[in-house]
Amino acid sequence: MMDIFEDLKWRGLIHQTTADEFLPGWLGSGSRTLYAGFDPTADSLHVGSLLPLMILRRFQKAGHKPIAIAGGATGMIGDPSGKSAERNLQTQEQLDANLAGIETQMRHVLDFECGDNSAILVNNNDWMSKFSYIEFLRDVGKNFPVNVMLAKDSVKSRLGSEAGLSYTEFSYMLLQAYDFVHLNREHGCELQIGGSDQWGNVTAGIDLGRRMNSVQLYGMTCPLLTKSDGSKMGKTESGAIWLSAERTSPYQFYQYWVNVADEDTGKCLRFLTELSRDEITELDKAREETPHQRESQKRLAEELTRLIHGESGLNAALKATEIFFGAEIDSLTDAELGQIFADVPSKQLSPSRLVDEKIGLIDAVVESGLSKSKSDARRSIKQGSIYVNNSRVDDIEYQLTREDLASESVIVLRSGKRKYALLRFLD
């Protein structure tokens, strides 16, 4: 069994634990059960959830049993930690749909069918919803001194803010704490992991375990995955990077990691991949010496895309990358093009236009939406920024014909470096 604690430490994944001295030996001497919580606010996890998920995976590979808890109940309330304003509440239907989506994705990262230490996914709504308000206050609430709760950072910061803190959000801590106690009782779970902003909630659970059941539980937090400029990893101008292919195509996902800044890449490799120390050290060196090769970014992107989208997803992303960065496009199928250009707008035209009517390049560029007027299209072509199937065409008179089809029925137009549009000649 590998030394999980040592590995986490080397990767910089241990921010704080409740038992620094004790945990290494404890983890090394048997299979333990641990859990991390995931917030079901959407039907897909995003890059932000990748870090705790990977930590669970590391534990599982080291022989421990991971529990992922989807906060069906807590998700209805919203964790105030690190949030500046009150959350919107979610409906039951939304939550159910979200949970289903999330589970599918977790299966890529955690093994749910490997015997004793199979991962399990539970929904805290299953036990929380059985509580009556009175019961909860009597059994759980009375174990929480308000003065201790008020001292937690997550509460303090919100009390001082203009938005304030509702009673509902204030209660969040009790729910998460009770989750831990419940999992301990039902599954023998003894360790909770979470981001460093979860410290208050984690220790609340440990306290509750001691008070209710006289058990000793443990907690471990990891650093938050942030960029060197302090912003969150996994966000772009156009929104979050998701783990579902429907929301973020494998190509976009791959590209996100290829474009990680040099300063952040080392951290990402350590935090999010399972590459060995030697490999990571080598990549660090390569990044230092030949930054323009961007070997480590490519490796990072490759590892993560394969994990989340599988070998075929990775291949699609690589093929798309090749094409989006200039490779000529020909002898592909409609299906392949459809996958590669999943994110690209397309325009359907009648096939007869290719044969009988002849479609001039200028008109094609306008119809595809790449240019807003014919004058604009004419200028673009003259300036050499229009490409048909990725080869430049600077002849204003050019007419598209069947010869220009890149697949059975598609011609790929491009303006400039990145802007693509598909013309589909179908009835």
Added chain:
RNA sequence: GGGGGGGUACCGAAGCGGUCAAACGGGACAGACUGUAAAUCUGUUGGCUCUGCCUUCGCAGGUUCGAAUCCUGCUCCCCCCA
């Protein structure tokens, strides 16, 4: 209520009778360079049946061979005095 200034292309801002599709700056787009970074350099930035034609300078009229530029009315904005 009185006095003054002003509304120009995506934004800021010149132009104040013809050579104005309208200087200049920013932005945007493209080309070169490059590490799918940044910077830099170059070009483009109303439309079209494109070496020419058409429509634009708050709105509507007028003067003139000719107006973004002059006149009249309307409208909106800013400043000063009440």
